Amino acid sequence: MGSSTATSTVTEIVLPGKVEPEGLQITTRDLPAPAAGQVVLGMEATGVSFAEQQMRRGKYFDQPPFPFVPGYDVVGTVLATGPGVDRALIGQRFAAVTKVGGWASALVLDAVDLVPVPDGVAPAAAETVVVNGLTAWQMLHRKAAVQPGGIIVVLGANGGVGSTLVQLARHSGIRVIGTASPWHHAALREQGVTPIDYNDPEMYRRIREFAPDGVDAVFDHVGGPGIVESWRLLRRGGTLVSYGSAATKNVEGNAKLPVLKMFPRLMMWNYLPNGKSAQFYNLWDGQRRIEAYRLRQREDLTQVLQLLADGALTPQIAAEFPLSQTGSALALAESRTVAGKVVIVPDPPRS
Structure with a gap:
Protein backbone atom coordinates (compact mmCIF):
# COMPACT_ATOMS: atom_id res chain seq x y z
CA MET A 1 0.00 0.00 0.00
CA GLY A 2 1.40 3.37 -0.97
CA SER A 3 -0.21 6.79 -0.67
CA SER A 4 -3.07 5.74 -2.93
CA THR A 5 -6.81 5.50 -2.66
CA ALA A 6 -6.60 1.74 -2.14
CA THR A 7 -8.53 0.33 0.77
CA SER A 8 -7.73 -2.80 2.69
CA THR A 9 -9.77 -4.95 5.01
CA VAL A 10 -9.26 -4.41 8.72
CA THR A 11 -10.28 -6.64 11.62
CA GLU A 12 -11.57 -4.80 14.69
CA ILE A 13 -12.72 -5.78 18.18
CA VAL A 14 -15.95 -3.96 18.98
CA LEU A 15 -17.35 -3.26 22.44
CA PRO A 16 -21.10 -3.37 21.68
CA GLY A 17 -22.34 -2.25 25.08
CA LYS A 18 -22.00 -3.20 28.75
CA VAL A 19 -20.93 -6.81 28.27
CA GLU A 20 -18.69 -9.39 29.92
CA PRO A 21 -15.26 -9.81 28.25
CA GLU A 22 -16.61 -12.72 26.17
CA GLY A 23 -19.24 -10.35 24.73
CA LEU A 24 -16.69 -8.47 22.61
CA GLN A 25 -17.40 -8.77 18.87
CA ILE A 26 -14.95 -9.39 16.01
CA THR A 27 -15.83 -7.46 12.85
CA THR A 28 -14.18 -6.69 9.53
CA ARG A 29 -14.60 -3.63 7.34
CA ASP A 30 -12.85 -1.73 4.57
CA LEU A 31 -10.24 0.70 5.87
CA PRO A 32 -10.37 4.00 3.98
CA ALA A 33 -7.23 5.45 2.44
CA PRO A 34 -5.44 7.94 4.72
CA ALA A 35 -6.43 11.59 4.24
CA ALA A 36 -4.04 14.54 4.19
CA GLY A 37 -1.69 14.39 7.20
CA GLN A 38 -2.65 10.80 8.02
CA VAL A 39 -1.08 7.35 7.87
CA VAL A 40 -2.28 3.76 8.00
CA LEU A 41 -0.55 2.01 10.89
CA GLY A 42 -0.44 -1.79 10.88
CA MET A 43 -0.90 -2.93 14.50
CA GLU A 44 1.99 -4.98 15.92
CA ALA A 45 1.00 -4.61 19.58
CA THR A 46 -1.82 -3.05 21.55
CA GLY A 47 -2.97 -3.93 25.05
CA VAL A 48 -5.42 -3.87 27.91
CA SER A 49 -5.21 -0.93 30.29
CA PHE A 50 -7.46 -0.06 33.23
CA ALA A 51 -9.38 2.30 30.94
CA GLU A 52 -10.81 -0.53 28.84
CA GLN A 53 -11.79 -2.42 31.98
CA GLN A 54 -13.80 0.66 32.97
CA MET A 55 -15.19 1.18 29.45
CA ARG A 56 -16.62 -2.35 29.41
CA ARG A 57 -18.81 -1.31 32.36
CA GLY A 58 -19.63 2.08 30.86
CA LYS A 59 -17.58 3.61 33.71
CA TYR A 60 -14.71 5.40 31.96
CA PHE A 61 -14.85 9.16 32.49
CA ASP A 62 -15.30 10.30 28.86
CA GLN A 63 -15.72 7.18 26.76
CA PRO A 64 -17.59 7.39 23.44
CA PRO A 65 -21.11 5.98 23.09
CA PHE A 66 -21.43 2.23 22.38
CA PRO A 67 -20.61 0.53 20.05
CA ASP A 73 -2.55 2.80 22.65
CA VAL A 74 -0.82 1.00 19.81
CA VAL A 75 2.59 0.16 18.39
CA GLY A 76 2.93 -0.63 14.71
CA THR A 77 4.51 -0.04 11.33
CA VAL A 78 3.34 2.55 8.81
CA LEU A 79 1.77 0.81 5.81
CA ALA A 80 0.61 3.84 3.81
CA THR A 81 0.78 7.63 3.93
CA GLY A 82 -1.78 10.24 2.96
CA PRO A 83 -1.12 13.46 1.03
CA GLY A 84 1.47 15.71 2.64
CA VAL A 85 3.08 12.92 4.70
CA ASP A 86 6.66 11.84 3.99
CA ARG A 87 6.56 8.43 2.23
CA ALA A 88 9.84 7.57 4.02
CA LEU A 89 7.68 6.78 7.07
CA ILE A 90 6.43 3.61 5.35
CA GLY A 91 8.00 0.59 7.03
CA GLN A 92 9.01 2.49 10.16
CA ARG A 93 7.77 1.56 13.64
CA PHE A 94 5.90 4.06 15.82
CA ALA A 95 3.88 4.24 19.04
CA ALA A 96 0.74 6.30 19.52
CA VAL A 97 -1.79 7.01 22.25
CA THR A 98 -5.23 6.61 20.69
CA LYS A 99 -7.68 6.47 23.64
CA VAL A 100 -9.92 4.25 21.48
CA GLY A 101 -9.40 2.32 18.24
CA GLY A 102 -6.22 0.38 19.04
CA TRP A 103 -7.86 -3.08 19.10
CA ALA A 104 -7.65 -3.42 15.32
CA SER A 105 -5.33 -5.03 12.79
CA ALA A 106 -4.71 -1.58 11.26
CA LEU A 107 -5.92 1.96 11.89
CA VAL A 108 -5.78 5.43 10.39
CA LEU A 109 -3.95 8.00 12.55
CA VAL A 117 10.12 3.44 18.58
CA PRO A 118 13.93 3.08 18.95
CA ASP A 119 15.63 0.38 16.89
CA GLY A 120 15.94 -2.92 18.71
CA VAL A 121 12.84 -2.42 20.87
CA ALA A 122 10.26 -5.15 20.16
CA PRO A 123 6.64 -4.03 19.60
CA ALA A 124 5.25 -5.85 22.68
CA ALA A 125 7.99 -4.37 24.88
CA ALA A 126 7.27 -0.86 23.58
CA GLU A 127 3.53 -1.39 24.10
CA THR A 128 4.03 -1.91 27.86
CA VAL A 129 5.28 1.67 28.29
CA VAL A 130 3.13 3.73 25.90
CA VAL A 131 0.10 4.84 27.95
CA ASN A 132 1.52 3.34 31.17
CA GLY A 133 4.95 4.92 30.72
CA LEU A 134 3.59 8.28 29.66
CA THR A 135 1.19 8.32 32.64
CA HIS A 141 8.19 14.17 37.05
CA ARG A 142 5.59 16.75 35.99
CA LYS A 143 2.83 16.51 38.63
CA ALA A 144 4.69 15.49 41.79
CA ALA A 145 8.22 16.52 40.69
CA VAL A 146 9.77 14.09 43.21
CA GLN A 147 13.52 14.59 43.66
CA PRO A 148 16.20 11.87 43.99
CA GLY A 149 16.33 10.68 47.61
CA GLY A 150 12.60 11.23 48.08
CA ILE A 151 10.13 8.57 49.17
CA ILE A 152 6.80 7.74 47.50
CA VAL A 153 3.84 5.39 47.93
CA VAL A 154 2.53 3.57 44.85
CA LEU A 155 -0.87 1.91 45.31
CA GLY A 156 -1.11 -1.17 43.09
CA ALA A 157 2.65 -1.36 42.50
CA ASN A 158 2.28 -4.53 40.38
CA GLY A 159 -0.23 -3.03 37.91
CA GLY A 160 0.47 -1.62 34.47
CA VAL A 161 1.03 1.99 35.55
CA GLY A 162 2.23 1.01 39.04
CA SER A 163 5.01 -1.31 37.85
CA THR A 164 6.28 1.34 35.41
CA LEU A 165 6.08 4.03 38.09
CA VAL A 166 8.16 1.83 40.42
CA GLN A 167 10.87 1.39 37.79
CA LEU A 168 11.01 5.08 36.85
CA ALA A 169 11.21 6.07 40.53
CA ARG A 170 13.97 3.56 41.34
CA HIS A 171 15.90 4.72 38.24
CA SER A 172 15.68 8.29 39.59
CA GLY A 173 16.98 7.27 43.06
CA ILE A 174 13.58 7.54 44.74
CA ARG A 175 12.55 5.15 47.55
CA VAL A 176 9.27 3.30 46.97
CA ILE A 177 6.67 1.77 49.29
CA GLY A 178 4.36 -0.27 47.09
CA THR A 179 1.03 -1.95 47.85
CA ALA A 180 0.21 -5.28 46.19
CA SER A 181 -1.11 -8.71 47.07
CA PRO A 182 1.47 -10.92 48.84
CA TRP A 183 2.30 -13.08 45.81
CA HIS A 184 3.89 -10.00 44.13
CA HIS A 185 6.00 -9.02 47.17
CA ALA A 186 9.13 -11.03 46.28
CA ALA A 187 9.29 -9.44 42.82
CA LEU A 188 8.81 -5.96 44.33
CA ARG A 189 11.58 -6.55 46.88
CA GLU A 190 13.93 -7.50 44.03
CA GLN A 191 13.28 -4.04 42.57
CA GLY A 192 14.15 -2.38 45.88
CA VAL A 193 10.54 -1.72 46.86
CA THR A 194 9.13 -2.01 50.39
CA PRO A 195 5.95 -4.09 49.77
CA ILE A 196 2.74 -3.81 51.80
CA ASP A 197 -0.27 -6.13 51.47
CA TYR A 198 -3.12 -4.05 50.05
CA ASN A 199 -5.68 -6.39 51.65
CA ASP A 200 -4.32 -5.60 55.13
CA PRO A 201 -6.93 -3.54 57.04
CA GLU A 202 -3.98 -1.84 58.77
CA MET A 203 -2.33 -0.98 55.42
CA TYR A 204 -2.00 2.76 56.02
CA ARG A 205 -0.66 2.28 59.54
CA ARG A 206 1.94 -0.15 58.15
CA ILE A 207 3.00 2.42 55.55
CA ARG A 208 3.43 5.01 58.33
CA GLU A 209 5.76 2.66 60.19
CA PHE A 210 8.11 2.75 57.18
CA ALA A 211 7.74 6.51 56.68
CA PRO A 212 7.00 8.06 60.10
CA ASP A 213 7.84 11.58 58.83
CA GLY A 214 5.50 11.29 55.87
CA VAL A 215 6.16 10.75 52.16
CA ASP A 216 6.88 13.06 49.23
CA ALA A 217 4.10 11.70 47.04
CA VAL A 218 1.27 9.17 46.96
CA PHE A 219 0.03 7.84 43.60
CA ASP A 220 -3.57 6.71 44.10
CA HIS A 221 -5.68 5.11 41.34
CA VAL A 222 -8.19 3.73 43.85
CA GLY A 223 -10.07 6.86 44.94
CA GLY A 224 -13.13 6.35 47.10
CA PRO A 225 -13.01 6.90 50.89
CA GLY A 226 -9.37 5.74 51.12
CA ILE A 227 -8.17 8.89 49.37
CA VAL A 228 -8.33 10.67 52.75
CA GLU A 229 -5.82 8.16 54.17
CA SER A 230 -3.54 8.71 51.16
CA TRP A 231 -3.62 12.46 51.86
CA ARG A 232 -2.69 11.89 55.51
CA LEU A 233 0.48 9.99 54.51
CA LEU A 234 2.05 13.13 52.99
CA TYR A 243 -5.50 9.16 38.71
CA GLY A 244 -8.56 6.96 38.92
CA SER A 245 -11.45 5.62 40.94
CA ALA A 246 -10.98 1.85 40.97
CA ALA A 247 -12.84 1.66 44.28
CA THR A 248 -16.08 2.54 42.49
CA LYS A 249 -15.56 0.48 39.31
CA ASN A 250 -18.49 -1.85 40.09
CA VAL A 251 -20.84 0.85 41.38
CA GLU A 252 -23.78 1.45 39.04
CA GLY A 253 -24.61 4.95 37.84
CA ASN A 254 -22.99 7.86 36.02
CA ALA A 255 -19.37 7.09 35.07
CA LYS A 256 -18.32 10.69 35.71
CA LEU A 257 -19.82 10.94 39.18
CA PRO A 258 -17.02 9.33 41.28
CA VAL A 259 -14.42 11.63 39.70
CA LEU A 260 -16.64 14.72 39.91
CA LYS A 261 -17.33 13.99 43.60
CA MET A 262 -13.62 13.57 44.34
CA PHE A 263 -12.47 16.64 42.43
CA PRO A 264 -13.83 19.38 44.78
CA ARG A 265 -12.32 17.61 47.80
CA LEU A 266 -8.88 17.45 46.13
CA MET A 267 -9.08 21.11 45.13
CA MET A 268 -10.17 22.17 48.63
CA TRP A 269 -7.19 20.37 50.17
CA ASN A 270 -4.86 22.63 48.18
CA TYR A 271 -6.02 25.60 50.27
CA LEU A 272 -5.20 24.04 53.62
CA PRO A 273 -2.21 25.70 55.36
CA ASN A 274 -0.09 22.53 55.54
CA GLY A 275 2.04 22.89 52.42
CA LYS A 276 0.60 19.74 50.84
CA SER A 277 -0.94 19.62 47.37
CA ALA A 278 -3.51 17.39 45.69
CA GLN A 279 -3.49 16.88 41.93
CA PHE A 280 -5.80 15.02 39.60
CA TYR A 281 -3.97 13.45 36.66
CA ASN A 282 -5.66 13.00 33.30
CA LEU A 283 -3.53 12.12 30.28
CA TRP A 284 -5.77 14.32 28.10
CA ASP A 285 -5.44 17.50 30.17
CA GLY A 286 -4.10 20.47 28.25
CA GLN A 287 -5.62 19.61 24.87
CA THR A 302 10.38 9.66 23.65
CA GLN A 303 12.19 9.77 27.01
CA VAL A 304 10.37 6.68 28.29
CA LEU A 305 10.99 4.68 25.10
CA GLN A 306 14.68 5.63 25.25
CA LEU A 307 14.90 4.36 28.86
CA LEU A 308 13.41 1.10 27.60
CA ALA A 309 15.96 0.94 24.75
CA ASP A 310 18.79 1.64 27.22
CA GLY A 311 17.67 -1.19 29.53
CA ALA A 312 16.79 1.18 32.39
CA LEU A 313 13.17 0.01 32.11
CA THR A 314 12.29 -3.68 31.89
CA GLN A 325 -8.69 -13.61 21.65
CA THR A 326 -8.99 -10.08 23.03
CA GLY A 327 -11.89 -11.19 25.27
CA SER A 328 -9.55 -13.62 27.06
CA ALA A 329 -6.91 -10.89 27.31
CA LEU A 330 -9.42 -8.55 28.96
CA ALA A 331 -10.61 -11.28 31.37
CA LEU A 332 -7.03 -12.02 32.44
CA ALA A 333 -6.23 -8.32 32.94
CA GLU A 334 -9.33 -7.98 35.13
CA SER A 335 -8.44 -11.04 37.25
CA ARG A 336 -5.91 -8.98 39.28
CA THR A 337 -3.56 -11.99 39.26
CA VAL A 338 -0.96 -10.62 36.84
CA ALA A 339 1.96 -8.21 37.06
CA GLY A 340 2.51 -5.77 34.24
CA LYS A 341 0.57 -5.39 30.99
CA VAL A 342 -1.55 -7.84 29.05
CA VAL A 343 -0.49 -7.33 25.41
CA ILE A 344 -2.51 -8.03 22.25
CA VAL A 345 -0.65 -8.93 19.05
CA PRO A 346 -1.79 -9.70 15.48
CA ASP A 347 -3.24 -13.09 14.68
CA PRO A 348 -0.78 -15.34 12.85
CA PRO A 349 -1.31 -15.23 9.07
CA ARG A 350 -3.50 -18.03 7.75
CA SER A 351 -1.41 -20.59 5.92
Whole structure:
Protein backbone atom coordinates (compact mmCIF):
# COMPACT_ATOMS: atom_id res chain seq x y z
CA MET A 1 0.00 0.00 0.00
CA GLY A 2 1.40 3.37 -0.97
CA SER A 3 -0.21 6.79 -0.67
CA SER A 4 -3.07 5.74 -2.93
CA THR A 5 -6.81 5.50 -2.66
CA ALA A 6 -6.60 1.74 -2.14
CA THR A 7 -8.53 0.33 0.77
CA SER A 8 -7.73 -2.80 2.69
CA THR A 9 -9.77 -4.95 5.01
CA VAL A 10 -9.26 -4.41 8.72
CA THR A 11 -10.28 -6.64 11.62
CA GLU A 12 -11.57 -4.80 14.69
CA ILE A 13 -12.72 -5.78 18.18
CA VAL A 14 -15.95 -3.96 18.98
CA LEU A 15 -17.35 -3.26 22.44
CA PRO A 16 -21.10 -3.37 21.68
CA GLY A 17 -22.34 -2.25 25.08
CA LYS A 18 -22.00 -3.20 28.75
CA VAL A 19 -20.93 -6.81 28.27
CA GLU A 20 -18.69 -9.39 29.92
CA PRO A 21 -15.26 -9.81 28.25
CA GLU A 22 -16.61 -12.72 26.17
CA GLY A 23 -19.24 -10.35 24.73
CA LEU A 24 -16.69 -8.47 22.61
CA GLN A 25 -17.40 -8.77 18.87
CA ILE A 26 -14.95 -9.39 16.01
CA THR A 27 -15.83 -7.46 12.85
CA THR A 28 -14.18 -6.69 9.53
CA ARG A 29 -14.60 -3.63 7.34
CA ASP A 30 -12.85 -1.73 4.57
CA LEU A 31 -10.24 0.70 5.87
CA PRO A 32 -10.37 4.00 3.98
CA ALA A 33 -7.23 5.45 2.44
CA PRO A 34 -5.44 7.94 4.72
CA ALA A 35 -6.43 11.59 4.24
CA ALA A 36 -4.04 14.54 4.19
CA GLY A 37 -1.69 14.39 7.20
CA GLN A 38 -2.65 10.80 8.02
CA VAL A 39 -1.08 7.35 7.87
CA VAL A 40 -2.28 3.76 8.00
CA LEU A 41 -0.55 2.01 10.89
CA GLY A 42 -0.44 -1.79 10.88
CA MET A 43 -0.90 -2.93 14.50
CA GLU A 44 1.99 -4.98 15.92
CA ALA A 45 1.00 -4.61 19.58
CA THR A 46 -1.82 -3.05 21.55
CA GLY A 47 -2.97 -3.93 25.05
CA VAL A 48 -5.42 -3.87 27.91
CA SER A 49 -5.21 -0.93 30.29
CA PHE A 50 -7.46 -0.06 33.23
CA ALA A 51 -9.38 2.30 30.94
CA GLU A 52 -10.81 -0.53 28.84
CA GLN A 53 -11.79 -2.42 31.98
CA GLN A 54 -13.80 0.66 32.97
CA MET A 55 -15.19 1.18 29.45
CA ARG A 56 -16.62 -2.35 29.41
CA ARG A 57 -18.81 -1.31 32.36
CA GLY A 58 -19.63 2.08 30.86
CA LYS A 59 -17.58 3.61 33.71
CA TYR A 60 -14.71 5.40 31.96
CA PHE A 61 -14.85 9.16 32.49
CA ASP A 62 -15.30 10.30 28.86
CA GLN A 63 -15.72 7.18 26.76
CA PRO A 64 -17.59 7.39 23.44
CA PRO A 65 -21.11 5.98 23.09
CA PHE A 66 -21.43 2.23 22.38
CA PRO A 67 -20.61 0.53 20.05
CA PHE A 68 -16.93 1.41 19.53
CA VAL A 69 -13.49 -0.14 19.13
CA PRO A 70 -11.45 0.17 22.37
CA GLY A 71 -7.66 0.21 22.51
CA TYR A 72 -5.93 3.03 24.36
CA ASP A 73 -2.55 2.80 22.65
CA VAL A 74 -0.82 1.00 19.81
CA VAL A 75 2.59 0.16 18.39
CA GLY A 76 2.93 -0.63 14.71
CA THR A 77 4.51 -0.04 11.33
CA VAL A 78 3.34 2.55 8.81
CA LEU A 79 1.77 0.81 5.81
CA ALA A 80 0.61 3.84 3.81
CA THR A 81 0.78 7.63 3.93
CA GLY A 82 -1.78 10.24 2.96
CA PRO A 83 -1.12 13.46 1.03
CA GLY A 84 1.47 15.71 2.64
CA VAL A 85 3.08 12.92 4.70
CA ASP A 86 6.66 11.84 3.99
CA ARG A 87 6.56 8.43 2.23
CA ALA A 88 9.84 7.57 4.02
CA LEU A 89 7.68 6.78 7.07
CA ILE A 90 6.43 3.61 5.35
CA GLY A 91 8.00 0.59 7.03
CA GLN A 92 9.01 2.49 10.16
CA ARG A 93 7.77 1.56 13.64
CA PHE A 94 5.90 4.06 15.82
CA ALA A 95 3.88 4.24 19.04
CA ALA A 96 0.74 6.30 19.52
CA VAL A 97 -1.79 7.01 22.25
CA THR A 98 -5.23 6.61 20.69
CA LYS A 99 -7.68 6.47 23.64
CA VAL A 100 -9.92 4.25 21.48
CA GLY A 101 -9.40 2.32 18.24
CA GLY A 102 -6.22 0.38 19.04
CA TRP A 103 -7.86 -3.08 19.10
CA ALA A 104 -7.65 -3.42 15.32
CA SER A 105 -5.33 -5.03 12.79
CA ALA A 106 -4.71 -1.58 11.26
CA LEU A 107 -5.92 1.96 11.89
CA VAL A 108 -5.78 5.43 10.39
CA LEU A 109 -3.95 8.00 12.55
CA ASP A 110 -2.69 11.57 12.29
CA ALA A 111 1.03 11.42 11.49
CA VAL A 112 1.68 14.16 14.05
CA ASP A 113 0.67 11.79 16.87
CA LEU A 114 3.30 9.14 16.03
CA VAL A 115 6.35 8.73 18.28
CA PRO A 116 9.29 6.74 16.85
CA VAL A 117 10.12 3.44 18.58
CA PRO A 118 13.93 3.08 18.95
CA ASP A 119 15.63 0.38 16.89
CA GLY A 120 15.94 -2.92 18.71
CA VAL A 121 12.84 -2.42 20.87
CA ALA A 122 10.26 -5.15 20.16
CA PRO A 123 6.64 -4.03 19.60
CA ALA A 124 5.25 -5.85 22.68
CA ALA A 125 7.99 -4.37 24.88
CA ALA A 126 7.27 -0.86 23.58
CA GLU A 127 3.53 -1.39 24.10
CA THR A 128 4.03 -1.91 27.86
CA VAL A 129 5.28 1.67 28.29
CA VAL A 130 3.13 3.73 25.90
CA VAL A 131 0.10 4.84 27.95
CA ASN A 132 1.52 3.34 31.17
CA GLY A 133 4.95 4.92 30.72
CA LEU A 134 3.59 8.28 29.66
CA THR A 135 1.19 8.32 32.64
CA ALA A 136 3.87 7.24 35.13
CA TRP A 137 6.50 9.68 33.77
CA GLN A 138 4.17 12.67 33.83
CA MET A 139 2.81 11.92 37.30
CA LEU A 140 6.28 11.40 38.80
CA HIS A 141 8.19 14.17 37.05
CA ARG A 142 5.59 16.75 35.99
CA LYS A 143 2.83 16.51 38.63
CA ALA A 144 4.69 15.49 41.79
CA ALA A 145 8.22 16.52 40.69
CA VAL A 146 9.77 14.09 43.21
CA GLN A 147 13.52 14.59 43.66
CA PRO A 148 16.20 11.87 43.99
CA GLY A 149 16.33 10.68 47.61
CA GLY A 150 12.60 11.23 48.08
CA ILE A 151 10.13 8.57 49.17
CA ILE A 152 6.80 7.74 47.50
CA VAL A 153 3.84 5.39 47.93
CA VAL A 154 2.53 3.57 44.85
CA LEU A 155 -0.87 1.91 45.31
CA GLY A 156 -1.11 -1.17 43.09
CA ALA A 157 2.65 -1.36 42.50
CA ASN A 158 2.28 -4.53 40.38
CA GLY A 159 -0.23 -3.03 37.91
CA GLY A 160 0.47 -1.62 34.47
CA VAL A 161 1.03 1.99 35.55
CA GLY A 162 2.23 1.01 39.04
CA SER A 163 5.01 -1.31 37.85
CA THR A 164 6.28 1.34 35.41
CA LEU A 165 6.08 4.03 38.09
CA VAL A 166 8.16 1.83 40.42
CA GLN A 167 10.87 1.39 37.79
CA LEU A 168 11.01 5.08 36.85
CA ALA A 169 11.21 6.07 40.53
CA ARG A 170 13.97 3.56 41.34
CA HIS A 171 15.90 4.72 38.24
CA SER A 172 15.68 8.29 39.59
CA GLY A 173 16.98 7.27 43.06
CA ILE A 174 13.58 7.54 44.74
CA ARG A 175 12.55 5.15 47.55
CA VAL A 176 9.27 3.30 46.97
CA ILE A 177 6.67 1.77 49.29
CA GLY A 178 4.36 -0.27 47.09
CA THR A 179 1.03 -1.95 47.85
CA ALA A 180 0.21 -5.28 46.19
CA SER A 181 -1.11 -8.71 47.07
CA PRO A 182 1.47 -10.92 48.84
CA TRP A 183 2.30 -13.08 45.81
CA HIS A 184 3.89 -10.00 44.13
CA HIS A 185 6.00 -9.02 47.17
CA ALA A 186 9.13 -11.03 46.28
CA ALA A 187 9.29 -9.44 42.82
CA LEU A 188 8.81 -5.96 44.33
CA ARG A 189 11.58 -6.55 46.88
CA GLU A 190 13.93 -7.50 44.03
CA GLN A 191 13.28 -4.04 42.57
CA GLY A 192 14.15 -2.38 45.88
CA VAL A 193 10.54 -1.72 46.86
CA THR A 194 9.13 -2.01 50.39
CA PRO A 195 5.95 -4.09 49.77
CA ILE A 196 2.74 -3.81 51.80
CA ASP A 197 -0.27 -6.13 51.47
CA TYR A 198 -3.12 -4.05 50.05
CA ASN A 199 -5.68 -6.39 51.65
CA ASP A 200 -4.32 -5.60 55.13
CA PRO A 201 -6.93 -3.54 57.04
CA GLU A 202 -3.98 -1.84 58.77
CA MET A 203 -2.33 -0.98 55.42
CA TYR A 204 -2.00 2.76 56.02
CA ARG A 205 -0.66 2.28 59.54
CA ARG A 206 1.94 -0.15 58.15
CA ILE A 207 3.00 2.42 55.55
CA ARG A 208 3.43 5.01 58.33
CA GLU A 209 5.76 2.66 60.19
CA PHE A 210 8.11 2.75 57.18
CA ALA A 211 7.74 6.51 56.68
CA PRO A 212 7.00 8.06 60.10
CA ASP A 213 7.84 11.58 58.83
CA GLY A 214 5.50 11.29 55.87
CA VAL A 215 6.16 10.75 52.16
CA ASP A 216 6.88 13.06 49.23
CA ALA A 217 4.10 11.70 47.04
CA VAL A 218 1.27 9.17 46.96
CA PHE A 219 0.03 7.84 43.60
CA ASP A 220 -3.57 6.71 44.10
CA HIS A 221 -5.68 5.11 41.34
CA VAL A 222 -8.19 3.73 43.85
CA GLY A 223 -10.07 6.86 44.94
CA GLY A 224 -13.13 6.35 47.10
CA PRO A 225 -13.01 6.90 50.89
CA GLY A 226 -9.37 5.74 51.12
CA ILE A 227 -8.17 8.89 49.37
CA VAL A 228 -8.33 10.67 52.75
CA GLU A 229 -5.82 8.16 54.17
CA SER A 230 -3.54 8.71 51.16
CA TRP A 231 -3.62 12.46 51.86
CA ARG A 232 -2.69 11.89 55.51
CA LEU A 233 0.48 9.99 54.51
CA LEU A 234 2.05 13.13 52.99
CA ARG A 235 4.71 15.20 54.69
CA ARG A 236 4.60 18.99 54.45
CA GLY A 237 5.26 19.87 50.82
CA GLY A 238 4.15 16.42 49.63
CA THR A 239 1.82 15.77 46.69
CA LEU A 240 -1.14 13.42 46.32
CA VAL A 241 -1.67 12.41 42.68
CA SER A 242 -5.09 10.86 42.08
CA TYR A 243 -5.50 9.16 38.71
CA GLY A 244 -8.56 6.96 38.92
CA SER A 245 -11.45 5.62 40.94
CA ALA A 246 -10.98 1.85 40.97
CA ALA A 247 -12.84 1.66 44.28
CA THR A 248 -16.08 2.54 42.49
CA LYS A 249 -15.56 0.48 39.31
CA ASN A 250 -18.49 -1.85 40.09
CA VAL A 251 -20.84 0.85 41.38
CA GLU A 252 -23.78 1.45 39.04
CA GLY A 253 -24.61 4.95 37.84
CA ASN A 254 -22.99 7.86 36.02
CA ALA A 255 -19.37 7.09 35.07
CA LYS A 256 -18.32 10.69 35.71
CA LEU A 257 -19.82 10.94 39.18
CA PRO A 258 -17.02 9.33 41.28
CA VAL A 259 -14.42 11.63 39.70
CA LEU A 260 -16.64 14.72 39.91
CA LYS A 261 -17.33 13.99 43.60
CA MET A 262 -13.62 13.57 44.34
CA PHE A 263 -12.47 16.64 42.43
CA PRO A 264 -13.83 19.38 44.78
CA ARG A 265 -12.32 17.61 47.80
CA LEU A 266 -8.88 17.45 46.13
CA MET A 267 -9.08 21.11 45.13
CA MET A 268 -10.17 22.17 48.63
CA TRP A 269 -7.19 20.37 50.17
CA ASN A 270 -4.86 22.63 48.18
CA TYR A 271 -6.02 25.60 50.27
CA LEU A 272 -5.20 24.04 53.62
CA PRO A 273 -2.21 25.70 55.36
CA ASN A 274 -0.09 22.53 55.54
CA GLY A 275 2.04 22.89 52.42
CA LYS A 276 0.60 19.74 50.84
CA SER A 277 -0.94 19.62 47.37
CA ALA A 278 -3.51 17.39 45.69
CA GLN A 279 -3.49 16.88 41.93
CA PHE A 280 -5.80 15.02 39.60
CA TYR A 281 -3.97 13.45 36.66
CA ASN A 282 -5.66 13.00 33.30
CA LEU A 283 -3.53 12.12 30.28
CA TRP A 284 -5.77 14.32 28.10
CA ASP A 285 -5.44 17.50 30.17
CA GLY A 286 -4.10 20.47 28.25
CA GLN A 287 -5.62 19.61 24.87
CA ARG A 288 -7.03 23.11 24.61
CA ARG A 289 -3.47 24.16 23.72
CA ILE A 290 -3.10 21.29 21.29
CA GLU A 291 0.36 22.13 19.88
CA ALA A 292 1.96 22.42 23.34
CA TYR A 293 0.09 19.29 24.45
CA ARG A 294 1.33 17.24 21.50
CA LEU A 295 4.90 18.46 21.98
CA ARG A 296 4.84 17.51 25.69
CA GLN A 297 3.38 14.05 24.96
CA ARG A 298 5.99 13.39 22.26
CA GLU A 299 8.84 14.63 24.47
CA ASP A 300 7.83 12.51 27.47
CA LEU A 301 7.05 9.32 25.53
CA THR A 302 10.38 9.66 23.65
CA GLN A 303 12.19 9.77 27.01
CA VAL A 304 10.37 6.68 28.29
CA LEU A 305 10.99 4.68 25.10
CA GLN A 306 14.68 5.63 25.25
CA LEU A 307 14.90 4.36 28.86
CA LEU A 308 13.41 1.10 27.60
CA ALA A 309 15.96 0.94 24.75
CA ASP A 310 18.79 1.64 27.22
CA GLY A 311 17.67 -1.19 29.53
CA ALA A 312 16.79 1.18 32.39
CA LEU A 313 13.17 0.01 32.11
CA THR A 314 12.29 -3.68 31.89
CA PRO A 315 9.12 -4.40 29.92
CA GLN A 316 6.55 -6.01 32.22
CA ILE A 317 4.60 -8.27 29.84
CA ALA A 318 2.00 -10.23 31.79
CA ALA A 319 0.86 -12.28 28.76
CA GLU A 320 0.37 -12.01 25.00
CA PHE A 321 -2.87 -12.84 23.17
CA PRO A 322 -3.73 -12.73 19.46
CA LEU A 323 -6.25 -10.05 18.47
CA SER A 324 -9.04 -12.63 17.96
CA GLN A 325 -8.69 -13.61 21.65
CA THR A 326 -8.99 -10.08 23.03
CA GLY A 327 -11.89 -11.19 25.27
CA SER A 328 -9.55 -13.62 27.06
CA ALA A 329 -6.91 -10.89 27.31
CA LEU A 330 -9.42 -8.55 28.96
CA ALA A 331 -10.61 -11.28 31.37
CA LEU A 332 -7.03 -12.02 32.44
CA ALA A 333 -6.23 -8.32 32.94
CA GLU A 334 -9.33 -7.98 35.13
CA SER A 335 -8.44 -11.04 37.25
CA ARG A 336 -5.91 -8.98 39.28
CA THR A 337 -3.56 -11.99 39.26
CA VAL A 338 -0.96 -10.62 36.84
CA ALA A 339 1.96 -8.21 37.06
CA GLY A 340 2.51 -5.77 34.24
CA LYS A 341 0.57 -5.39 30.99
CA VAL A 342 -1.55 -7.84 29.05
CA VAL A 343 -0.49 -7.33 25.41
CA ILE A 344 -2.51 -8.03 22.25
CA VAL A 345 -0.65 -8.93 19.05
CA PRO A 346 -1.79 -9.70 15.48
CA ASP A 347 -3.24 -13.09 14.68
CA PRO A 348 -0.78 -15.34 12.85
CA PRO A 349 -1.31 -15.23 9.07
CA ARG A 350 -3.50 -18.03 7.75
CA SER A 351 -1.41 -20.59 5.92
